[in-house]
Amino acid sequence: MTLLRNEWPTGEHLNEFPADLAAAWAACVASGLRRLPSYRGAAQYTMSISSVEAARYVPGQVVLQPEVIRAVPAPAPAAGTDTVFLVWSVGGRRTDALRTGKATILIPGNSEFKVLAAENLADDSGKKRLWVLLRELTAAEQCSEAEIDRTSKLGELDEEDMAIRSRLLKIADGGSGTSQSEARAGSNLNP
Template sequence: MAERAAFRDAAAGSWEGHAAAVSRVLTRMPALRGHELEAARTDLVAAHAYLTADEGPLHHRELTRDLRAGEGRLLPYAGCLASALRRLPSYRGVALRGGDADGPEPPVGALLQDPAPVSALAGTSAVPAGAGVRYAIWSVTGRKVRQLLDRPGGDPETYEEIVFVPGTGFRVLAVRTVPAGPSVVLLRELPGNATAYMDGSEELSGLDLKALAHLEEALAKGFRAGGATEWPERCSGPVGQDG
């Protein structure tokens, strides 16, 4: 596949390190391979790079910048990452993303469509203490990535990260104020081609209202605080092309 070959070329400088880590994961979890081992390995290298690269062209910040700017240089990377995420378990529930309340509040019914991957923390895990939640998302197909991060015999990751594939759309259901921190934007992940679900109406659908009820229940209960005081960088910041 040309996309995978292009990604391998782009990742040449750091391929071996990520590939070695992926090989260890595949040894422990052969179900991730699917029917095509080499295709699966390439896809999972992209996911591992997105989750762990400290610098360079595969750093998550570079991928986000490239996709939001429409440059297209890292599209093969994004394609392999999306394919890798579809191999991982899906997550249904509340996902949380941090950030500041910059700019005007998005109107109810608006579509926030992000060409880049969007990372958040599962609402069932701890969230950073003293750092406000900016987005609460009702996830249906967000993907659990812990399998690529856990190390045998080591402590599990503090947080359960959920990643939405590049191009995912989110519908604004409400904006709620909270006692401390920024106001919280409540979103529903839209499956498939998001624009097919949008008609410009502010009126919420039945699915929107169900998702809103789940999100408001979670907000009312609050979230378990972890030891960190800052959000993981991938799990913080504006959602959508224009932020």
């Protein structure tokens, strides 16, 4: 519950704690996340990013997200002007089991994602904003930098990536993309 109330340090504030305390905190968070029910499907969150950060979201690129991501099941209203991240989650954890009152999806820190698209799309009011579509890599796909040459994967979207990209674009355009029951059942991703 402490993690959900934002009482523990995150990001740059984590560096203010002794290394042994930070390591113990990270181990507890990871252990707690593994105990929550899993979530497979579309999740959405917003975040302010600079144009330099936005440039790293090139289709086919594998990106690492060091922080825990707090998302909601998609589609969800995207208020404000922040960049919208639409993620196909395979390792997210549902917090509704904690009776927090709202559906929240937590994606563990140090997760890797494949960029499926980064496009300026109009929202309900007609304003354009950046939408970044990501596919969370499975544990089997996540390799250390020493094991795989990341540059060899640039620009490569396989059949599964294209099917998920199509579903996420449908959600971004106001469609449902996939149902929760279909996502939980782990059904075939081909549209």
